[in-house]
Structures are given as C-alpha cells and as structure tokens.
Amino acid sequence: MKQPTTSTLTLEQYHAFSKLLHWLMAILMIAMLAFGLLLGEVPQAWRGFAYGLHKSTGILILMLVAVRILWRLVKPAPAMPADFSTLVKYGAHGAHLTLYALMILMPLSGWWMSTVAGRSVEFYGLFTLPPLGDVDPEYKDYSKAVHTWIGYALIALISLHAGAALWHHFIRKDATLRRMLPHFNK
Numbered sequence: 001m002k003q004p005t006t007s008t009l010t011l012e013q014y015h016a017f018s019k020l021l022h023w024l025m026a027i028l029m030i031a032m033l034a035f036g037l038l039l040g041e042v043p044q045a046w047r048g049f050a051y052g053l054h055k056s057t058g059i060l061i062l063m064l065v066a067v068r069i070l071w072r073l074v075k076p077a078p079a080m081p082a083d084f085s086t087l088v089k090y091g092a093h094g095a096h097l098t099l100y101a102l103m104i105l106m107p108l109s110g111w112w113m114s115t116v117a118g119r120s121v122e123f124y125g126l127f128t129l130p131p132l133g134d135v136d137p138e139y140k141d142y143s144k145a146v147h148t149w150i151g152y153a154l155i156a157l158i159s160l161h162a163g164a165a166l167w168h169h170f171i172r173k174d175a176t177l178r179r180m181l182p183h184f185n186k
C-alpha cells in the first residue's frame, strides 16, 4: 500500500460549500474567457444575444465572488501543511489573492467598458444595472484594453494555478488537489 506523505496526514479539506463555489466559478471563468475571445466570431444575428449573455454571466460572477469572499470569512481556508516551504506557501497565497482580485476586476472592467460606450448592462433581462461612471467615448479603447489584458493575465495565472494543482497531485503526490475535490479521503 502507498505510504501517505506528511502532507496527506496533516491536510484538512475545504468546506463542501467552498468546493462548490470554487468549481462552479472555475467553470464559469474558463467558459467566459473563451466566450469573450470568441464574441467577435458570433454571427451578426446572434451578436446581441451573445453580448447580453456574456455581460449577464460576468455580473453573475461578480455576485458569486462577493458570496465567496463573505463565505471565506465565515469558513477560512484550511491551513497549508507544515512541510511546505515558506516560498511555496507565500507563492500559493499570493496566487490565490491575485485570482480573487482578478475575478473582481474582470467583470468591473467589462461593466466600465459598457458604461463609457454608453451601453446598458442587463442581468439576464431581469433588471438593468446602473452605469459605472460617465459615458465617455474617449475611454472606449482604453477600457477594452484593460478588459482584454486582465483576461490575458487570468489565462496565464489559471494555467499556472491548475498546473501547480496537478504537480501536487501527480508529482509530489500530496493531498492538495484532493482536499478541493468532492470526495476527500486521507
């Protein structure tokens, strides 16, 4: 039988609701990044619908990240194992913090981009969000560049993050990935 590593023995798992939020948001974020990059390819007849869906789902992400941050205050993340080096611990915390920041900035920049272009932002046709500032066509290109570059930063960081999780699982063979999976067994 495989001998458990120190990490496997000491690691606590994430709360079930934290796991649900993590995977739901991971799917939404990855789908939205791909969707955003493909928006220009959508046939003209479907473009209005596609933009509306992209914008509404972006706002949904903003709401979910607020729930997630509040929930994290109630149920903090389980401690990292003692045998992780300080560099790995700080690196992981820094990456998670940056992911949270980008998950907020991404929808906010989209909302701002729509605002400066004078376009309304609806939430699945249920209600209209207030503008995030003034209409100002001078900022149209700039706001789009901000939205795009935050998107590229997210793609890079998510790749690093998922790669690190797989490295822990398959190379280091510790419980880092498993403690975020639905069925955790030490």
Ligand code: HEM
Pocket (backbone or CB within 6 Å): 029, 032, 033, 034, 035, 036, 037, 038, 039, 040, 051, 054, 055, 056, 057, 058, 059, 061, 103, 106, 107, 108, 109, 110, 111, 112, 113, 114, 121, 144, 147, 148, 151
């Ligand atoms: C986490 C949420 C979001 C993600 C991951 C995301 C991602 C992206 C990406 C990757 C692009 C392509 C950029 C490019 O081709 O240069 C894009 C375009 C766009 N996004 Fe988002 N977005 C999000 C939220 C929003 C929100 C909330 C809005 C507006 C309320 C929005 C409005 C737009 C618009 C209008 C475009 C098209 C820009 C253009 O081609 O002129 N996005 N998005």
Ligand code: HEM
Pocket (backbone or CB within 6 Å): 022, 025, 026, 027, 029, 030, 072, 077, 080, 092, 096, 097, 099, 100, 103, 158, 161, 162, 165, 166, 176, 177, 178, 179, 180
């Ligand atoms: C696609 C594959 C993904 C895998 C395999 C994965 C895996 C993991 C794992 C194993 C953890 C726990 C790390 C630990 O125990 O310290 C974690 C945490 C986290 N992940 Fe992911 N993840 C993925 C995608 C994403 C995406 C797309 C995002 C957001 C854009 C994201 C954001 C986060 C955040 C913010 C945390 C920290 C949670 C907290 O401590 O509050 N993940 N992820």
